[in-house]
Amino acid sequence: MRVLHVHSGNLFGGIETFLLTLARHQELCPAMEQNYALCFEGRLSRELESLNAPVSKLGSVRISRPQTVWRGRRALRELLKLERFDIAVCHSAWTQAIFAPVIRKAGIPLVFWLHGAANGRHWLERYARRTPPDFALCNSLFTSGTLRNLYPKVSSEVIYYPIAPPEILDSEIDREETRNKLNTPKDATVVIQVSRMEQWKGHELHLKALSLIKDVPNWVCWQVGGEQRPEERRYFNGLKKSAAELGIADRVRFLGQRTNVTELLAASDIHCQPNAGPEPFGITFIEALYAQLPVVTTAIGGGLEIVDDSCGVLVQPEPYDLAAALRKLIEDKTLRRTLGTTGPHRARTLCDVKTQLERINRILTRVLYPNAE
Numbered sequence: 157m158r159v160l161h162v163h164s165g166n167l168f169g170g171i172e173t174f175l176l177t178l179a180r181h182q183e184l185c186p187a188m189e190q191n192y193a194l195c196f197e198g199r200l201s202r203e204l205e206s207l208n209a210p211v212s213k214l215g216s217v218r219i220s221r222p223q224t225v226w227r228g229r230r231a232l233r234e235l236l237k238l239e240r241f242d243i244a245v246c247h248s249a250w251t252q253a254i255f256a257p258v259i260r261k262a263g264i265p266l267v268f269w270l271h272g273a274a275n276g277r278h279w280l281e282r283y284a285r286r287t288p289p290d291f292a293l294c295n296s297l298f299t300s301g302t303l304r305n306l307y308p309k310v311s312s313e314v315i316y317y318p319i320a321p322p323e324i325l326d327s328e329i330d331r332e333e334t335r336n337k338l339n340t341p342k343d344a345t346v347v348i349q350v351s352r353m354e355q356w357k358g359h360e361l362h363l364k365a366l367s368l369i370k371d372v373p374n375w376v377c378w379q380v381g382g383e384q385r386p387e388e389r390r391y392f393n394g395l396k397k398s399a400a401e402l403g404i405a406d407r408v409r410f411l412g413q414r415t416n417v418t419e420l421l422a423a424s425d426i427h428c429q430p431n432a433g434p435e436p437f438g439i440t441f442i443e444a445l446y447a448q449l450p451v452v453t454t455a456i457g458g459g460l461e462i463v464d465d466s467c468g469v470l471v472q473p474e475p476y477d478l479a480a481a482l483r484k485l486i487e488d489k490t491l492r493r494t495l496g497t498t499g500p501h502r503a504r505t506l507c508d509v510k511t512q513l514e515r516i517n518r519i520l521t522r523v524l525y526p527n528a529e
Contacts, residue, residue, distance in 0.1 A: 164196055294313070453471070
């Protein structure tokens with residue numbers, strides 16, 4: 157089965173990480189051949205091409221410029237004439253709004269993958285609603301509960317992202333070397349957050365909580381993630397200012413965009429992303445569990461489906477509750493190790509790559525052959 161994934165590709169986050177996983181582990185499910193059609197060239201397109209994944213360029217499309225929409229649709233229409241694809245998957249309301257009519261007209265089964273909560277009120281979602289898919293996939297029970305706001309009559313299924321364990325082995329030498337590069341003592345307790353620079357990711361809540369445990373010695377916080385849009389740049393600069401005003405600037409390292417997240421997680425002790433708004437799923441939580449880090453997050457959204465008391469701590473989205481959880485984990489090394497040890501098993505149970513790829517294949521096969529027994 158030849159699957160065409162249609163996506164914008166202009167930013168890099170969870171969706172893009174997921175698409176790279178599909179390409180990187182193609183051999184685990186050879187019955188499902190992954191193909192990609194992207195609008196923007198950037199990190200996603202470069203990394204897919206480095207993996208020799210088949211990538212088709214649709215051209216930069218901006219809805220504010222109707223001519224680019226017309227050109228993008230024409231490029232996809234030509235691609236569908238030149239190559240045979242069994243099924244097409246749109247990975248956002250933006251992609252669905254622009255390209256679903258072309259896919260539908262070509263007679264190819266259409267699947268919509270819901271990666272974030274839908275309220276049905278955004279103009280892009282109203283636009284996307286004009287072309288209902290044949291089926292929808294949702295990345296969590298949380299997002300699945302919002303699909304009815306967009307497509308109330310479309311059948312769906314929840315499937316967690318396939319996420320692979322890190323390919324490198326942690327060692328004390330590697331750990332110490334990573335810390336040295338970041339001006340972090342080898343005996344410090346490192347609290348790490350890896351996320352996009354968006355307000356709902358809870359950076360401000362995190363900083364406020366850390367300011368409440370300034371009396372706890374020898375901890376350092378690594379904030380990993382760089383700005384990708386102008387509003388994120390303003391937010392990023394505001395966070396650095398807040399750290400200074402809270403008196404913790406000397407203990408917080410803003411590392412920006414990084415490609416060595418695996419090494420950073422391996423050199424850390426606690427993963428904390430206290431979302432101020434609901435996380436659709438949370439790939440970073442799974443990556444932290446694989447790295448044997450206890451995960452601290454707020455008890456909302458997709459985090460509730462990943463983190464339990466066997467591998468982490470769920471808190472209320474307020475500074476004092478978060479500060480208490482961080483204090484306990486920073487001061488209790490045994491507790492950190494106990495929670496961290498169970499992390500890889502929890503991650504595999506939810507997101508084993510081969511298992512999830514085979515599930516995706518079975519679901520898409522049912523969409524392609526709905527009358528098959």
